[in-house]
Amino acid sequence: MGELGIPDTTAVSSMVAPVRLNTLPPLNSIATDGYGYQLGVARDGTVWEWGSRPGYVRETQVPRALRGLSGISQVTTLQKYSFGLGSDGSVKAWMKDQKSGDSSQPISVKGLRNIVQLQSASDYICALDSAGSVWRFTVNTSDNQLHFSVPVRIQGLPALKQISTQHAYDAYGVDRSGKVWKWSSIQASSGTEKLYVKPVSIQPSLQVQNVYASIGYMLLVSRQGEVWMYDGKPGRSAVKVKGLQRIVSASAGDTHRLAVDAKGQVYGWGANNWNEVGVPRNAGDGMEYAPVPIQRPITIRINGSLLPASFPAVNKNNSIIVPVKSIAKQLGGSLEATTTQEGTAYRLQYGQTTVTFRPGSAEAAIQGRSMALSGPVSMINGAVMVPSSLFKQLGCQVDWNPSLAELSIQGK
Template sequence: MVALSRKRKLASYAKSKAVSAKRARRSHSLEWLRASRMKVINKIQSPVHVPMDFFIWGSGAMCELGLGPAAKTKEVKRPRLNPLLKKDEVGIVDFAPGGMHTLALDKDNRVWSWGNNDMGVLGRDTSHAKEVLRDADASDGDDEDADLNEAESTPGLVEGLPKEGKIIQLIATDNLSAVLLSSGEVYAWGTFRCNEGVLGFSRDVKVQKTPVRIENFDNIVQLAAGKDHILALDTKGIVYAWGNGQQSQLGRKIIERTRMASLEPRSFGLKNVKFIGSGEYHSFAITYEGKVFTWGLNQFGQCGIATNIEDGSIITRPTEIQELSDKDIVYITGGEHHTLALSSSGEVYVFGRYDMKEIGIAKDKLPLDDCIKDARGAVRCLPVPTKLTTLPPIKSVSAGPHHSLALTRDGIVFAWGFADTFAVGLGMLDEDVDRPTRISNTATKDHSIELIGCGGQFSASAGNRLDEKDVDDRKQKVDLFEES
């Protein structure tokens, strides 16, 4: 009788899951039907293929730097040209750093990958790599001198991507990779993780080792990557989300009974959107009216909502950031607990966690009336969007978990934040960097940097060399700015 009762319960549970899945698919079909009646407001961008020199720096114990297996490549304190991705041979035109891996697109529309491949994020087989065995009698310190996995630390081509269709965007989460094609199709591989471990790639696949097309998902114009969730924006201005939603970063309520449905892209009511962005556990959307919406984890005010700032605080549904309503924000992104917003005029607004100097405001310049302090009286966070006044006009920003980069219109990179992993690219430092500081080293000082990106404990940039006169003119301009 007990066995029969158990069988009935299992059958009932399976039936319930099947019904939930059927309802989810029907709901998804209705979403597409409604969307088909809406007008197109976003265009799929044409790919821009300008080969560049590729630079990398930071901590790479998990093969993140892609400089090969030699032990000396585990730490790079300032930007270093990657000799394995030469401009005249490979020609990198775009890249996307993840938590412990990186994707890069070359001039021939091929995708390269490197880094830790435990979750299949590299999209290629790395099992053939020669295993580096550690001496059982060696001390813990000797492990730092051991070589890296050759297949993971050396850039290699992703396998199985379609030959037709230009790639217009790459994204990388902590455990998943994806590309957006000029056709509006999305291909992805890897998996999503949640608080309990591996959540899965889809309902039926735990870890997807090679690229597959996201089915019934078309007309996408932009992707944005969180730690373990993805946002997508389509031609009709509708936002979709999928992955881990335990911190409400998907913009909709996720319950245990229907949790696997979170692995399929779903819209959640946001429309007329022209741009999407993401932090690790929080998300953003900018509408054509200039409104900036946010949702997800807000325990350090990283959503720009200055209410109920405490451990586990969550913004459960898209909420407008009122302080950014008149700033003409065109780009927004976040780290683990901080956010950077960029205006059309090149101004940067920051908010979120302070203790690792993620927001780039020196202690004596903090607007203390807007800050929240901890029990000891130390500044915990700044939840109110605040303009960085120590930067020239900026054209791009990027946020790692606890560090930030800003790229000027003249092609110079400024960095700030947590310094122990060398991800700020400023060499050996005794303290975190509390304000934007120019990266100036031999490898990049004569380059106009065009792209920047922050990974988990590393950073990357790409650009081309300037002629001597342009270098001198630019140096005079930035010297004048810093003096002022």
């Protein structure tokens, strides 16, 4: 769970629903290295990091701002290095100490101007400039310092508006007419500082807005908002993903995929052994063969402030199930577990009121008096979850706003 950047979840292996990182400011873009480390660009141009700490098993870095970075519009990151695109079209780079997890002071990458997009894979970086040209350079470290090759322009490509890379040999781009191109095995021309490639057109009949590459396949988002999958094999055509429309962005993982529509609804499909699709794993093979909408993130406010919970609320049959320990703590209460011959029981202390309940039961006892709950107590991702209506029965004001997906609890 270190990759989520959430504290107090080291004994948990997956999450069944989105969890809000309350300490992150509003972000314009995010990037991941594919191994649990994330970067985000805030609206003020600062860069934030969170997720897995290098060299530490199951430890996490909670969100924090990186020093020395401002005026950034986009980021991309590898396991050891990260790059930021300045609002002026410049490129900055920094590296991460693999022992401490701290980032070095950013330095400028020379030889690049008017850059509008960055992509990284392995130890090389592609940069797209405002004229539609693609530049390529490599990065390495020695003596604890970053070293770059001289950025060179890739010759033979049409003017592109978007690029996507997955590994050091294959890259993809969309030209201004909506045609997708693939190029690979880049070779330097002898005696020059130019790279020559022979791009291949992919699915020329399809007008594409963006392409998202992964290992062995790619996602194509058309100008009409449809999603197509293409495995790149000769003689094969792209296959339309059914059930998706008005898609504006997508992400292609190794074994699962995500897409976002114009209303902000996220859909996932593919391998879901660790809930990576965004829904609970099914009891069968763990696969989601068709896109499914993931639960909309639920915001919880306690006495007007965001709940700093490590576990998400879940909407089950229009009943909002919440992490009772986190909420009790914010209300000034406490939750304790006791073990009896009948199994584990929990005692919630809120002011002068004591509530006891057991996992799996839809009943609780307030001051020894039995009462029915709107749903059973459950254990989700290691957290004790109860219907939010329990706090209403304790005298709190509980309000649910379905349009905002926001739950508000006001203490008595």
